Amino acid sequence: MVGYAPGEQPQEGQFVKLNTNENPYPPSPRVAEAIQDAVERGLQLYPDALASEFRERAGDVLGVDPDWIMAGNGSDDILTIVTRALVGQGQQLRMPTPSYILYHTLAQIQGSEVDEVAFTPQWGLSPEFATPSGDPRLALLPNPNSPTGTVVSLPAILETAESLPCPLLVDEAYADFAEFHSVDLVAKSERIMVARTLSKSYGLAGLRFGYLIAQPQLIHEFRKVKDSYNCDALSVAAATAAIGDQAWLRDNVAKVRATRGRLSDSLKKLGFAVIPSQANFVWCRHAEQNSQQLYEELKSQRILVRYMKYPNWQDGLRISVGDDAQIDALLAALKSMV
């Protein structure tokens, strides 16, 4: 197998980094305080295996019982746990296409079969997605989707989940940037689970913290599969502080959305086709210019975006919504190229 190739993470030198959907704004100042406090409490003892402190705070914020929440070492850990628990060797993992590339790697590691169904031209789920001819054990739906930033509506998610023969995991890595989310659907259907991460909207990609919302009988089973102490004491403390500061989240999200609008409009003016995005990135493709070449030229100017090429679809650029200065630099560079 080939393995998943994450976006470039240059560890030195100054880049305008718009390739892996990090938040351009720092996390809440409460995060640094919480880490300091945790260090002072000491690191010798194992952390609370269930991250109860986080689950209680998150439960308050989301209006969900803490027993409906499981914490993970990033939402990648959550995706891995759920896949390992539900999809055996040779069994099917259902997903829409084009979508998050990591899902293929998860299936490969598990020895499972990728069972893909194309999105409709309007980026909805086709009726075929909900009525498989095979026997999938889990369906994954990133919402908003990557790389498109598009969303499937809540009624469509509920309808799909009720039709599918297996659970549906809605991967809401980018939901804080969207107009709605599907947390409330979890209580309506045992079939619906929601994965979240603090990497994007909370500005904590360096921390690795994600969580799952699912009915407690499912959480109970998933806990058996996770590493006993999958989240460390510092990340639990930091994540608890971060999710407790909703005002900070709202401010950052508002800034990102505003810049996203400006980025999309400017790209269109430069001759790009831009898919309307509800995430903190946009997918675009120039009418005349080669996407890979644009990526290379930008990189030579120390501006990193993500070039992606999907079989049976297209190639293009996925550009993270940075801060205004970063986006100005990008647009200036593109202007000289197209």
Place this chain on the structure above:
Amino acid sequence: MVGYAPGEQPQEGQFVKLNTNENPYPPSPRVAEAIQDAVERGLQLYPDALASEFRERAGDVLGVDPDWIMAGNGSDDILTIVTRALVGQGQQLRMPTPSYILYHTLAQIQGSEVDEVAFTPQWGLSPEFATPSGDPRLALLPNPNSPTGTVVSLPAILETAESLPCPLLVDEAYADFAEFHSVDLVAKSERIMVARTLSKSYGLAGLRFGYLIAQPQLIHEFRKVKDSYNCDALSVAAATAAIGDQAWLRDNVAKVRATRGRLSDSLKKLGFAVIPSQANFVWCRHAEQNSQQLYEELKSQRILVRYMKYPNWQDGLRISVGDDAQIDALLAALKSMV
């Protein structure tokens, strides 16, 4: 499946906690500084997926090329990655018995078959261990072993690895407390891999950081299986600082070994059979008293040890080597019971 039940981790109240082999001494003061620096550098960006900073420092300390090292979110993550990479559904995972209970859980999650061989009466590997009649894909050897604290010699490890039809992972979670370790064997045989953790000897159980030493062609394959960003920026910084302070490690290890000797001698005087340990815990069993009852009585006095019961062997108490005050409290309590 039942899932792995880790030792109790009371999150409140004062316990003399001697049940999960944590270090009674704090980590190097450099750890807190490194965490502070990492927080100041910012947490918005993804960490280095390969924890290069740690691998370089660890390589210096261990005399190993950094490309022979893979970092993990605790050595549990390392064990999970190696098992997922090598042992498929229905295939065999070989291990000695009695040994680390988590190995059974790893096999269960993977849908693999546990293939156990008893230690010899002198806690060595029997010739049978090295010559399976079946087809194991991976053999695990905790050295020192848990719960016994006993060790298999380096020549025996090398001989076993050369005879086995599959790789041998030596789980050295407790090796810093022992008289020798097997890191140098990795260069001698592609079949030998070594797993380490910073939870025990470095006093960083709260941090979740472990690593694997293996030949680079194997590391290359394992990297495809691990989560892209399995270690966060804070734990990489902290682990790098911790492994860089070998003087601190040596001092703590010397203290733990001295207390271990005193604990073992005192337990014997109280009528316990004690297996000579090279780890930071001892396994003991009283000649007349019921082990589970002793565990319960100690717990009622807010002293936590680990009661364990092994099918086809015995039950007993696994007692972590705490600091001198903790061990004094334990011995005083036991004296009133036996």
